[in-house]
Amino acid sequence: MRRCAARRPQWEVAGWYRLVVVRQVAPLNSGASSGSVPVASDLMSDTASPDPELFDKIVNLSKRRGFVFQSAEIYGGFRSTYDYGPLGVLLLRNVKDAWWRSMVQERHDVVGLDASILSPPQVWQASGHLANFSDPLVDCTNCNARHRLDKLDDPNVCPSCGATGSFTEAREFNLMFKTHAGPVTETAAEVYLRPETAQGMFINFANVLNTSRKKPPFGIAQIGKSFRNEITPGNFVFRTREFEQMEMEFFVPPAESQQWYEYWCQARMDWYLDLGMSPDKLMLRAHDEDELSHYSSGTSDVEYLFPWGWDELEGIANRGDFDLTQHANASGEKLDFFDQANNERYVPHVIEPAAGATRTAMAFLMDAYDEETVNDDTRTVLRLDPRLAPYKVAVLPLSKKDTLTPTALEVFDSIKGRWMTDYDETQSIGKRYARQDEVGTPYCVTIDFDTLEDRAVTVRERDSRAQERISLDQLEAYLAERLR
Numbered sequence: 480m481r482r483c484a485a486r487r488p489q490w491e492v493a494g495w496y497r498l499v500v501v502r503q504v505a506p507l508n509s510g511a512s513s514g515s516v517p518v519a520s521d522l523m524s525d526t527a528s529p530d531p532e533l534f535d536k537i538v539n540l541s542k543r544r545g546f547v548f549q550s551a552e553i554y555g556g557f558r559s560t561y562d563y564g565p566l567g568v569l570l571l572r573n574v575k576d577a578w579w580r581s582m583v584q585e586r587h588d589v590v591g592l593d594a595s596i597l598s599p600p601q602v603w604q605a606s607g608h609l610a611n612f613s614d615p616l617v618d619c620t621n622c623n624a625r626h627r628l629d630k631l632d633d634p635n636v637c638p639s640c641g642a643t644g645s646f647t648e649a650r651e652f653n654l655m656f657k658t659h660a661g662p663v664t665e666t667a668a669e670v671y672l673r674p675e676t677a678q679g680m681f682i683n684f685a686n687v688l689n690t691s692r693k694k695p696p697f698g699i700a701q702i703g704k705s706f707r708n709e710i711t712p713g714n715f716v717f718r719t720r721e722f723e724q725m726e727m728e729f730f731v732p733p734a735e736s737q738q739w740y741e742y743w744c745q746a747r748m749d750w751y752l753d754l755g756m757s758p759d760k761l762m763l764r765a766h767d768e769d770e771l772s773h774y775s776s777g778t779s780d781v782e783y784l785f786p787w788g789w790d791e792l793e794g795i796a797n798r799g800d801f802d803l804t805q806h807a808n809a810s811g812e813k814l815d816f817f818d819q820a821n822n823e824r825y826v827p828h829v830i831e832p833a834a835g836a837t838r839t840a841m842a843f844l845m846d847a848y849d850e851e852t853v854n855d856d857t858r859t860v861l862r863l864d865p866r867l868a869p870y871k872v873a874v875l876p877l878s879k880k881d882t883l884t885p886t887a888l889e890v891f892d893s894i895k896g897r898w899m900t901d902y903d904e905t906q907s908i909g910k911r912y913a914r915q916d917e918v919g920t921p922y923c924v925t926i927d928f929d930t931l932e933d934r935a936v937t938v939r940e941r942d943s944r945a946q947e948r949i950s951l952d953q954l955e956a957y958l959a960e961r962l963r
């Protein structure tokens with residue numbers, strides 16, 4: 480899980496803990512020191528175990544129904560890179576919107592930011608990424624296979640060919656994507672694609688402080704793409720070289736850092752639970768002493784029980800004053816705060832909840848997936864929270880008859896401005912219900928021939944399959960009560 484910490488005890492990189500942690504069993508004893516924070520033993524049920532079959536089901540559903548496509552598929556596919564289809568883009572957007580609403584909109588003490596993806600080397604020099612954001616690679620001189628040294632079961636045996644003592648010396652492979660700004664390819668024009676969004680918040684600390692009328696404790700939040708040249712991407716959209724993050728840097732007076740760290744651990748766990756994630760598949764795992772970076776006095780991961788085992792959705796770290804101090808020293812700018820009330824100047828400490836948007840969307844998809852037997856048939860249903868469901872409503876005329884279409888379109892037009900609504904008029908109504916269940920649409924509205932007489936529609940609820948006859952003039956209010 481650590482990136483070769485034994486060989487590189489000086490490992491100090493901002494954000495290494497956000498890299499992938501894969502293991503088969505969860506540590507039951509998390510060792511968390513903070514009393515109010517839910518820890519593994521509180522939240523894990525003894526019965527929770529990974530479901531390996533779920534992985535293929537989700538990959539198949541994603542492709543079949545248009546959540547996720549292999550990138551460049553018509554050219555044979557670009558490995559470990561994915562495109563989000565019509566339903567996937569909605570799910571991903573809903574996850575990000577839910578995060579933004581909780582982290583920015585509903586708070587008076589957090590503001591937003593959208594920093595550039597391209598950045599000059601100075602940023603990554605100061606953050607430590609240029610020196611340390613790397614994996615140790617070895618080459619097998621027998622079969623030419625390349626391996627990550629820290630992932631080998633036996634550092635002397637090549638798992639590809641079985642040769643012993645065939646490895647070259649380890650080389651550090653930096654995970655940042657480097658490119659060139661402008662038409663020249665000289666060293667002077669080198670720039671990097673950001674490997675995390677966090678540095679954008681740190682280098683804009685003074686800008687935000689001076690323009691937003693905020694003072695510590697306050698936060699800067701950002702959602703955006705980041706890029707890491709992972710040597711071993713995998714597990715579908717879980718670990719990809721291009722991915723999306725939801726990060727917030729919360730700047731606090733030094734004396735308050737521990738209480739805010741505990742606060743954010745709790746708040747972030749609550750966010751997943753509030754959106755319906757199964758409590759027995761979610762846990763907060765505090766890092767052991769030897770996992771912590773030297774400047775961090777506490778880091779916890781929010782982990783989900785994926786089909787391959789427990790794995791990280793988010794890291795919450797108490798980062799001290801490391802980041803602002805590094806950038807202040809490197810840039811020569813003052814990155815601190817003058818507290819007039821106490822007449823003291825200090826460098827704020829930082830609490831950082833950093834989540835992966837794409838992997839979180841996949842976790843919600845997996846968590847919502849359910850199969851149940853109905854009348855000897857298997858029904859697949861995504862029991863997504865309505866806030867996350869790609870479509871909130873589907874408008875379905877009973878049959879594709881000219882007589883029904885105008886009324887059905889009238890219904891669609893009456894609700895489309897408020898909710899993302901699907902419209903589908905082909906195939907039997909049973910098949911269309913099944914399709915909507917499979918993509919998690921909470922409500923289906925059916926227009927039948929009676930509708931033309933009584934101006935009422937049938938509303939079917941996804942989870943219970945219960946149907947109610949609702950007057951058209953009551954439809955919006957009926958849905959509004961049920962869709963938050």
Ligand SMILES: [Zn+2]
Pocket residue numbers: 619620621622623624637638639640641642645
């Ligand atoms: Zn080999």
